[in-house]
Amino acid sequence: MFSAGCTMNIGSKKLLREVASTFCGAQAGLPPPECRLACVMDGGPYSPVYEWLAETARSLLPRMEALGMTTAAALDCDTLSERLRQEAMEKRGVVISSPLIGAFARKPHSM
Numbered sequence: 419m420f421s422a423g424c425t426m427n428i429g430s431k432k433l434l435r436e437v438a439s440t441f442c443g444a445q446a447g448l449p450p451p452e453c454r455l456a457c458v459m460d461g462g463p464y465s466p467v468y469e470w471l472a473e474t475a476r477s478l479l480p481r482m483e484a485l486g487m488t489t490a491a492a493l494d495c496d497t498l499s500e501r502l503r504q505e506a507m508e509k510r511g512v513v514i515s516s517p518l519i520g521a522f523a524r525k526p527h528s529m
Contacts, residue, residue, distance in 0.1 A: 437521045451521040461512035463503065470515060472499035 437451055460467045475482075476495040482488050494501075506513055 433519070448523040448525055451523040453519065453521045455517050455519050457517045458515040459512055461506045461510070463507060465503075465513070467513045467515055468499040468502040468506070471502060471513065474516075 437453060458465075458467050458470075472495055475493060475498060479488075479490060479493060479495065482493070483490065502513065505511070
C-alpha cells in the first residue's frame with residue numbers, strides 16, 4: 419500500500435480534525451460531527467461481504483497490476499466472490515470488511 423502512495427497510518431486524531439473542519443467550516447455552519455467506525459464481520463453462505471470484497475478487488479485491479487502485485491488472470495474477479503464464500507464455508511471462517519467511517523451533524527435550530 420505504501421508503494422501506491424497511500425497513507426495507511428493517518429491516525430484518528432488527524433482524521434477527526436479533517437472531518438470536523440469539513441463539517442464546521444464557514445460554508446457548512448455545522449457543529450462538530452459525531453463519528454462512527456464500523457465493519458461487517460460475516461461468514462454465512464448468503465453474506466454480501468464476498469461480493470463486496472470481489473468488487474473492491476475488481477476496482478483496484480488496474481492499480482494492483484501497475485504495482486506488480488497481481489494479474490487479472492491470477493485474481494480472476496469473476497469467480498473471486500464464490501471462491502471466498504467456498505473457503506469461508508469449508509474452514510468455518512469469517513470475513514471482515516474494511517472499516518467504514520461515517521460522520522454526521524445536525525444544523526442548529528435558529529432561535
